Amino acid sequence: MKFIDEATIQVLAGKGGDGSASFRREKYIPKGGPDGGDGGRGGSIWARADRNVNTLIDYRYARIHRAKNGEPGRGSDCNGKSAEDIELRVPVGTLIKEKETGATLADLTHHDERVLIAQGGKGGLGNLHFKSSTNRTPRQFTRGEEGEEKELQLELKVLADIGLLGYPNAGKSTFIRSVSAARPKVADYPFTTLHPNLGVVRVDENKSFVIADIPGLIEGAAEGAGLGHQFLRHLTRTRLILHLIDCAPLDESINLVEQAEALITELKKYDEELFQKPRWILLNKIDLLDNDAQQAIQHIIKEHFQDMPIFSISALTGDGTKAVTYAVMNYLDTLTPREEEHLTTPRR
Structure with a gap:
């Protein structure tokens, strides 16, 4: 297998789901009030050091890594499902930098060391959160936040005595x-x-x-x-x-x-x-x-x-x-x- 010690990748964390503006509509329950649920959290992207991985060759061919978006909230006080996180396995000794700024995000020198490299967006709030004594029928809700997007430079520095x-x-x-x-x-x-x-x-x-x-x-x-x-x-x-x-x-x-x-x-x-x-x-x-x-x-x-x-x-x-x-x-x-x-x- 060819030894690859450098790679450039793009990571896109998931967007948070939007909150819901919903009201109870049930027989015999007049003026049921707001019941909009919150949106789910967008998927984050993590990097984990794995001593069973020897090179960065996988990231030469798979350059874009995208997490899923969170689901939107629904009525009946149902929150949206959060998206699963993505985990990128890299060799022990991998240095992760932001390509644009050169800032170091992580230096993974131990097996199973794990670091967050792109944060998923928070889910939006449903109208249930905006209910008050003066606002009985809130129609406000918030949108989910965008997930982080980064272009990263991976560098492998082998660990040797x-x-x-x-x-x-x-x-x-x-x-x-x-x-x-x-x-x-x-x-x-x-x-x-x-x-x-x-x-x-x-x-x-x-x-x-x-x-x-x-x-x-x-x-x-x-x-x-x-x-x-x-x-x-x-x-x-x-x-x-x-x-x-x-x-x-x-x-x-x-x-x-x-x-x-x-x-x-x-x-x-x-x-x-x-x-x-x-x-x-x-x-x-x-x-x-x-x-x-x-x-x-x-x-x-x-x-x-x-x-x-x-x-x-x-x-x-x-x-x-x-x-x-x-x-x-x-x-x-x-x-x-x-x-x-x-x-x-x-x-x-």
């Missing part, structure tokens, strides 16, 4: 295949990853975490270059970013430090909060280097990124990957419950 960051062909997909059961596409050309992939990394029987792989970034991503800028939002909920660096690029003239700094700059341009997230560096493809070359690269990277933990791995052979997963698990275990409130996989 760890996010992978790197240039195309840095080995992110190979890494997630190595440490989890996820099977993203792997090939020897750039941009083989076209949409985010999630994998569950199980450290032992009772401990696991979720890792997210997004398409590779290139310089200028914050301005729209390449593909990865479309998916940077998926890193905003992660607790830790693993920055993969290709230690053996095909172009030997590439300066690894400058390349890494350029990618970090793209993060800062896109979102300052994302830039401030903890980052670890993984020096990947060490299986293609001899010991002297490995040590030289490690020394250069450590000299420039002294405040970041640095690991040397080979995602292809699995060398060093287990140490990374255990270190990540230990780090996640140190987070406070407040920091863990968005995690999707329970850790015991």
